[in-house]
Amino acid sequence: MPKESPPAVGVTLDRYDRQILDILQRHGRINNQELAERIGLSPSPCLRRVRALEDNGLITGYRALVDAKRLGHSLTALLHISMDRHTPERFANFEAKVAALPQVQECLLITGQEADYQLKVVVHDMDDYQNLLLNQITRIEGVTGAHSSFVLRRVLEHRPVPSYSDTPH
Amino acid sequence: MPKESPPAVGVTLDRYDRQILDILQRHGRINNQELAERIGLSPSPCLRRVRALEDNGLITGYRALVDAKRLGHSLTALLHISMDRHTPERFANFEAKVAALPQVQECLLITGQEADYQLKVVVHDMDDYQNLLLNQITRIEGVTGAHSSFVLRRVLEHRPVPSYSDTPH
DNA sequence: ATGATATTGGAATTATATGCCAAAAAAATC
DNA sequence: GATTTTTTTGGCATATAATTCCAATATCAT
Known part of the structure; x- marks a missing residue:
């Protein structure tokens, strides 16, 4: 079984690294020149730091966000x-x-609920949802119960993980 | 009050657009040349399509993903x-x-639970969680109840919204 | 088929990323 | 507190990528 990510000990981030993480979490496709400018470094050390964060596994990837509704997925459920x-x-x-x-x-x-897993799913409509639930998910071996919540509105989503010591402890 | 995103009607995506959306949802920082190569188009029309998807609001942004645990946020709760x-x-x-x-x-x-909202929060440890819950969240006017679940393991996260007709209807 | 419209591919240009190294800064040592 | 060692930076040269433009091609409607 693969070892979990090493303890946070050993990861020392300075002001520049934190700024990079914060900006890239909001603007994942910003170019290096502008990123460098925003954090107050020249492009070469800035790029080196980004690469180091990627290699360290602190940055695990990049994603484009898409408007699910526009793609026809009108219903999101938990x-x-x-x-x-x-x-x-x-x-x-x-x-x-x-x-x-x-x-x-x-x-x-998860723990704390009467449930073991929480899934977030997107579907076109309620018919698709019913089909997914009844024909796919509840048929998986061992599933004894399923409780659905529907997302009425996405108030906040994809917010950056605090990289500053927002949360002193 | 701002109007919700226009109906999906009018958004016609062809094979190229769908491929672009799929690839960018997995590799948000891929460069245009490689993206073009992967979808089988030359760079110029590929870039034009990406820009169009951004301008249409189908692509709403880009995000770097970070390892919350490595940043010291050991506890994720719902x-x-x-x-x-x-x-x-x-x-x-x-x-x-x-x-x-x-x-x-x-x-x-949300609807369907006894709750009105579901929050996902990251904190350093249980003490921070207690503090957030008791001193911040439950003190917000109108909050009558809070039920916590803790994330034991992230099985799947940040998966691409289907852009192909994976889900025929 | 034919004309109108939209989309592509390639070349030229501009912008950005990348590697390198001397200089500066920071850290460790005495 | 000065000096050496180590790390990091900034700028330049080069390589790579983005962007624009337009003729050529493909698609669509009639």
């Missing part, structure tokens, strides 16, 4: 799933099945 | 919030207060 048994096999199988469904945007293993 | 009254004022105030909290990654107005 699905809370309960499993019968909490064995690694059950979980691994469920996760593999769910990963094969393109409608699933997110899958989190 | 918070279900109930409100006393469902008035626009209550909601607007809650949303503004929540938007001011950098730990809040996401805020969704």
